[in-house]
Amino acid sequence: MYDNPNLERNVAQQDTKISARNVQVFYGDTHAIKDVNIEIPARTVTAFIGPSGCGKSTFLRCLNRMNDTIDICRVEGDINLDGENIYDKRVDPVQLRAKVGMVFQKPNPFPKSIYDNIAYGPRIHGLAKNKADLDEIVEKALRRGAIWNEVKDRLHAPGTGLSGGQQQRLCIARAVATEPEVLLMDEPCSALDPIATSQVEELIDELRDQYSVVIVTHSMQQAARVSQKTAFFHLGNLVEFGDTGQIFTNPQDSRTESYITGRIG
Amino acid sequence: MPLLWLVLIVLALGVVGYGLGRHKAMTSADGDVRHLHSLPVYYGTNVSLFVVVPALLVMVAWLIVQPIVINNSVAADIPASAIPESSTLGLVMSDVRRVADGLDLAVTQGALTSAEASGLQAGVSDVRAILADVGVALGSDVSATTLSAAQEYRAMASTANLAMTALVLGLAIAGFVYAYGRTNKDFRARNVVEKAIRAILIVAASIAILTTVGIVLSLVFNTIEFFKLYPAADFFFGTTWSPSFGGGSELGVLPLLWGTLYISVIALAVAVPIGLFAAIYLSEYAGPKARGIAKPLIEVLAGIPTIVYGLFALLTVGPLLVNVFGSGGALGVDWMSGASSVTTAGLVMGIMLIPFVSSLSDDIINAVPQSMRDGSLGLGATKSETVKQVVLPAALPGIVGAVLLAASRAIGETMIVVLGAGAAARLSMNPLEAMTTVTAKIVSQLTGDADFASPEALVAFALGMTLFVMTLGLNVLALVIVRKYREQYE
Structure with a gap:
């Protein structure tokens, strides 16, 4: 049932990048995330799967405190990034988000030129010493976003003029340009056609060398293709978390099995 | 017949037409709505529209045109010699209208019978005093020309009013007969009503646009007038x-x-x-x-x-x-x-x-x-x-x-x-x-x-x-x- 089930993935035992302990999330009176414990390893692609409304995107947004922008949202429990609690009062969410980048479901390039889209993060964080430095950062990011060849001749054209798949790769390049340690992706391929999807998936695989990638996806094939670790969420609970090969071939929980075989969700 | 009554009668005819049209449609469908082309409401509305809209439109048009026509024909009868030196035709005509309105008022208040009002003669009876009694103050005594013009004005106005009433009622009835006759279960009443609604919306939009055009035109003509008197460069x-x-x-x-x-x-x-x-x-x-x-x-x-x-x-x-x-x-x-x-x-x-x-x-x-x-x-x-x-x-x-x-x-x-x-x-x-x-x-x-x-x-x-x-x-x-x-x- 999978395109290319690679069961023999080499998942080297690595340090934990993010660990969550007893995380609860409330939207007003709704208990959206119930008691989630998870350890996300460094330099690995971790996929969150589960039916719509199961809380996987909500949990993803907890990891860089994007939920802070929603007034009625309340988070309890500990989420540690490199051993430091990101919900501690001393942590500045702005600095945290520079370390934990995010790519959204719908491509959202700023209404600026391609160059300025990429240069946006480096500029506000002062990563470039001069113009030449910035040019180099932009080029590197666009190359890593696998879009350099398509846009190198029109860096000053508006980013909104690109096709959907190009826009999404531009957004990934934009996130990469700020040199984050973790990259969160919220259904990055849901608005893309199969060709653009495979380009983005290849890109995710390459990004694994340097970053921890967490990807939310509705496509189980995609989770199987790109991730080494998979977490299955259901009704706000983390039902099962383990190596991707194991989750898809030998799930421990009956709900996971029902979901991946298409009986629920 | 006073205008208000005319309007009310036309509207009442419209309401009656609504009921009858609806009833006829239902009867032709043997009381089953599913056999009708449109909902019963549309058949009723269709008949009332045909009764009310043409009649009232003609009435409005008539009311706009009538004073202009009467004014012109009465004014044509006033000899140039009857206009005082310091005055103009316009001022004399406004006197004529005032006297005519005053006489109408006197008749409605019962100070004069309608026969007396039409038989008044300048010099014989003191028109100014009679009108002052009913609350119409005149600046000077009424001259013979003014009075006879006023009488002519009244006569024409009353004939015109009668003609208008007849025409409006006739149109309302004709509209009723036409629309009622067309009503049966296959008649596409909804399409007609929808068209009428679209026409209403278009009229509303055009009124706004035409007003703007009118304002601009009045500005333009007066501006041209100004530039004739004063150099544009200055x-x-x-x-x-x-x-x-x-x-x-x-x-x-x-x-x-x-x-x-x-x-x-x-x-x-x-x-x-x-x-x-x-x-x-x-x-x-x-x-x-x-x-x-x-x-x-x-x-x-x-x-x-x-x-x-x-x-x-x-x-x-x-x-x-x-x-x-x-x-x-x-x-x-x-x-x-x-x-x-x-x-x-x-x-x-x-x-x-x-x-x-x-x-x-x-x-x-x-x-x-x-x-x-x-x-x-x-x-x-x-x-x-x-x-x-x-x-x-x-x-x-x-x-x-x-x-x-x-x-x-x-x-x-x-x-x-x-x-x-x-x-x-x-x-x-x-x-x-x-x-x-x-x-x-x-x-x-x-x-x-x-x-x-x-x-x-x-x-x-x-x-x-x-x-x-x-x-x-x-x-x-x-x-x-x-x-x-x-x-x-x-």
Whole structure:
């Protein structure tokens, strides 16, 4: 049932990048995330799967405190990034988000030129010493976003003029340009056609060398293709978390099995 | 028959037609709605429309045309010798109408029978006294010509009224017969009613457009009239504004345009930053509670009549400025002699424009998709960086549109200027001096005992035209920019 089930993935035992302990999330009176414990390893692609409304995107947004922008949202429990609690009062969410980048479901390039889209993060964080430095950062990011060849001749054209798949790769390049340690992706391929999807998936695989990638996806094939670790969420609970090969071939929980075989969700 | 009764009868016929039409449709379908082409309501409405609409339209047209026709035919019968030397045909005709109306009134009040009213003769009976008894005061005794013209007027009017009543009722009945006859279960009543509704909507839209065209045309014709009397070059390039109704006035528009622009610039300098910052606070920073309170409060400013702003300028802001900049003031300088000045009017007008700018900008900033903000925040940008570098640039075209709309408001503003800026037309750079604007001068040229054929009065239309062209240009520019902005996220 999978395109290319690679069961023999080499998942080297690595340090934990993010660990969550007893995380609860409330939207007003709704208990959206119930008691989630998870350890996300460094330099690995971790996929969150589960039916719509199961809380996987909500949990993803907890990891860089994007939920802070929603007034009625309340988070309890500990989420540690490199051993430091990101919900501690001393942590500045702005600095945290520079370390934990995010790519959204719908491509959202700023209404600026391609160059300025990429240069946006480096500029506000002062990563470039001069113009030449910035040019180099932009080029590197666009190359890593696998879009350099398509846009190198029109860096000053508006980013909104690109096709959907190009826009999404531009957004990934934009996130990469700020040199984050973790990259969160919220259904990055849901608005893309199969060709653009495979380009983005290849890109995710390459990004694994340097970053921890967490990807939310509705496509189980995609989770199987790109991730080494998979977490299955259901009704706000983390039902099962383990190596991707194991989750898809030998799930421990009956709900996971029902979901991946298409009986629920 | 009085008009009210005629209208009521036609409407009653319409109601009856509704019931009958509906009933006939239902009967033809054997009481089963599913056999009808349209819902029963449409059959009823169709019949009432055919009864009411043509009848009332003809009535309105008749009422507009009838006085003109009667007036002309009566006026043709008045010999030129009967018009007194100091008078005109128009004045005599208004006397005739007054006498005719007075006689009608006398008949309805019972002071005269209708036979007596038509048999009155000047010299025999004192018409003036009879009419004074029923409350119609006449300036002089009624001459024989006037009385006979008035009698003719009355006769024609009553014949015409009778004809109109007959025609309107006839049309209503004809409409009923036609529509009722067509009603059966296969008749497409809904399509007819839908067409009628579309016609109503088109009429409403055309009234607005035609009115604009009418206003523009009246401006254009009077402006042309003005330029026949006064050279256009002197008007557009003259630097002196000194109208005198005795003749020899200089009517250069430049000092007025300068005052208008100067005051508008000051007003915008006040309104744009304050309004924009208020909008940013409301849309980006304020919680729902603060927003719920602050937004209506700011919009209260928009509900204050401009004359009240004018009083505020005259009585509060002006004296306050004099206390600072006038002789013996806080600064110890003598830059300002009176309370009226460009700054006074500009500041108050700026306050008036704040809700304009803030409300429009707030809507525009809210229209920037949340995903833009998320994208920026997700890259580790702070809130103010996000607002400054992503939200405002995205909203900029819309904000420019809002500012241009505010500018055209400022250029057209009158009351604040009349009370706050003074009446002296001058070309000066000093913002603490009194100046005046185009709008204020239009008011002063048209108030008072002006002869409407003189250039001093007609110049008001040329000024109005100038102003109209300016604000129209700004509005078009604003619309173009706003439209461009709309396309950006689709």
